[in-house]
Amino acid sequence: MARDGINKALVMRARQALLARGEHPGIDAVRVELGNTGSKTTIHRYLKELEESEAGQARSAVGLSDELAALIAPLAARLQGEAEETVARMRQQCDAERADFEARLVQAQEQIGQLQGQVDSLSGQLQAETERHQQSREQLQQAEVEQVRLRQANQDQAAHLKDRDEQVRSLEEKHRHSREALEHYRQASKEQREQEQRRQEAQLQQVQMELRQLQQTLILKQDEVTQLNRANERLASENAYRAKALDEQRDRLERQAGELAALHGQLVQSHAAKEVLQERLGLLQAETGELKATLDTQRQEAQALHIGLAAANTELQLLRQIIVSEQERARLTSEETAPERQEES
Template structure:
């Protein structure tokens, strides 16, 4: 009898526990699993019986296992072939859709690049027109300043001419007074002509000399007035020329403003086209995401098929184990029946 109260069932449970942990069911390992009880010879005998029993069960299950394998192998091969065919078809479809999407994406990117180049060119033209507009505006401001200066000079010349006119009128007034004084002197000299003839002649000569000086002064003033009139005419001509230049510059500015507005409209259209292309790019990216999601779903379905195949293999193994258990129980029942018959005899 085995010492320590061990039996075959305890040895079998200890052996199964070691196998479940992935350990080799040696005599010492089984004895340690049993709590260091039982003799090694008894454990060795029980282990040998268990190994022989498993070998017999394996030999008995070979025929049924081969038959089940022969039935399941075509089904498994068919499932594997259908799964691989489905995966290949889905992969080809996905590659075609990916190639089409990449071609469309490249086309859209090329359109975006062309629009960006066009927008850059329009922006450069707009900047150049803005600089020309600024330069024309500065020229207009300079022309306005020059016109204001000429207007002020004209006003100064007019004031100067007015002063000259006042001086001429003053000289004429003096000349008139002189003539009146001369006439009065003549009237007075009639009464004293004989007594003051010489003094009268001397005074008359002096007055005539002063009159000649006044006339010469008047002639000089008239020459100055003529020169001032000529200068005024020249300034008026220059003012008219400056005014004509100012009108032409304003017309050029108006034309440049119209061209600038047209370029701005083209830039707005370019931005609108760019936004439309960007929206199309977003839609294409969304479609790409949907295609990717479809591909992921198809991959998940293929993985599910693989998992189903693995589950079928697992069920096959479990079925084999169940058949082996049934055969073991049938063998044990036959052994018990045989033992009972021997006891009866």
């Protein structure tokens, strides 16, 4: 008994089945006919014994009659014809399957080309969206920097306006003190002039009285009159000097009033500049909001493109797997039909 349950009778039946189909009864073909069981060494030994047995029978049958040869020849011709028809039919089927496979391969390659084009297009769109996203991010950063700069400028301007207000208040305080000093000077000058006038009037009355009383002694009192005249001149000079000082003080007050008006103008301009900066800050904040909304939209579009790219890659992998399966199937078909071609050749 041979290994794996294989005996000579089973090998003989498998060999006869292969010969009936017009196939060469090789070791591998017989083993496949037996269901891929049995040792190749055992099958080779049984095949060799069967060939030697048939060769002996052929030698013993050399002397058979021509009638037996005539009966066997049509059967052999019929078997040969059936084998040729089977081979032709299988060849046509193989050619049809090959043509169908080639058509499907061309269609798959076209689909791969289209998908590759879509992948390239999606990659380009993704790159463009990435660049736009980067530009939007840079614009947003610039806007934020500009916003910070404007906020700092607004704070500096507010501090500058505060300093200006302090200067204006200081000038107003100085102007008030100057007005008070001027008013005090005017009052003092007025009182002094009134005192001088009263004194002069009193002196004049006294002089007149003395003049009436001392008309007889006019020559003796001429020196006193001269002294009184000099005193009058001195008082006049003092009055002129005080009037000049009063005019200079008035000029200084007018200059300070002009400076105060100029500072008020600068204050108004500073307030106007502050309003312009606040309006610009509001516009930048609105633009920043729009840029953030655009950035969110671009992020959503980029996510959708990533999803589409992943789906395209998945479909491309499936097509590649289908092509590999078809190629493997074609290879197996070619290997199955190779022994038949060898027998035909």
